[in-house]
Amino acid sequence: MSRAAEALIDLDALKANLERVRLNAPDSRIVAVIKANGYGHGLSRIAHALTQADAFAVASIDEALELRNAGIDHPLLLLEGFFGDDELALVRQFRLSIVVHQEYQLQALEQLSQSTATGGSVDAGVTIPVWLKIDTGMHRLGFRPEQAAAVYVRLRQCPLVAPTITLMTHLANADNRHDDKTADQVELFNQVETAIAAPTELPNSMANSAGILGWPQTHFNDHSTWVRPGIMLYGVSPFIDSSAADHGLKPVMTLRSRLIAVNHCRAGDAVGYGGSWSCPEDMPVGVVAIGYGDGYPRAAAAATPVLINGQRVNLVGRVSMDMITVDLRHCPKAAVGDEVVLWGNGLPVEEVARHAGTIGYELLCGVTGRVRRVTGGKQSVSGKHDYQSKTG
């Protein structure tokens, strides 16, 4: 038998979570965010399961090309645009949409438009859909609000830019439903739309998962609005103070492995590297085949919950590259070969993340390549035979 660490990917849960997006923002189009290998779930697998989305968003051209090669025909949005002039030819060849957020991108588009107009070698027929990004308070990517109108005019003057420009911004503090900043960002965004004074209202986009679930004013109740769900599609709450179940979301990834040893340790035995944890009494300690080499966080503190045969036990000692150790005092019948769930069905990844001082996003994205991804429909904790094994 091969090493047991695997990530079950529940595609029915994924589709149900997409339905949640539709219920929450019924008048919006959906650009499903599947960057970072579909938040660790597998890029093309996720795209093929989310064909009901109106478009997909990724962070790099490599991801976009991987999707095109996998036969995905949806509009694809590059969230950071292009990084150099050389990528523009690929953007056009593969019909990608781009976020434009910096002057160098604008200049590259202007130059390419010019060389095309003067008989350059580029095919003038293919225009590029542009999402103009305005910084309304995140202070990461985007033009300043006062630059928006001038940038919009310059984009409209580029023959290579498709005539419909989408206006976008990104929320900085929406994960906290008591933070006033989101309302300020909405107001600033509305001011930018007014300042641009386009002849017809521009399509726009503001809401990430937190905006979709917690801030209806970021949906603009308008048929030309796009929402951009990421983490909620994977069944994780975007908020600091709620769980996925509170929002009707179902976990898509269940990271699981098996017990590979059960040791009967004596009081005072120090377990694992550095001996940071010692047995307070004679007790059984289990060894699970999962570690930071699989993406299980090394920062996970003692008492991080782990499920064995559906029952909660505590992590003890340090996380190693390939193994963790768990306290089996409350689970005396646990035996070698038993199933262990690290997060997912029955144990929210948000909870494990809190014990590791991080967020669910990071844990999902961090699952490494050596963990087999197994695709399935109906979720099952025993998971014996109802999953088709499909790697990649």
Ligand SMILES: *Cc1c(COP(=O)(O)O)cnc(C)c1O
């Ligand atoms: C990653 C990302 C999203 C998705 O955010 P979630 O919090 O995962 O919903 C939306 N918009 C942009 C610009 C992003 O970079």
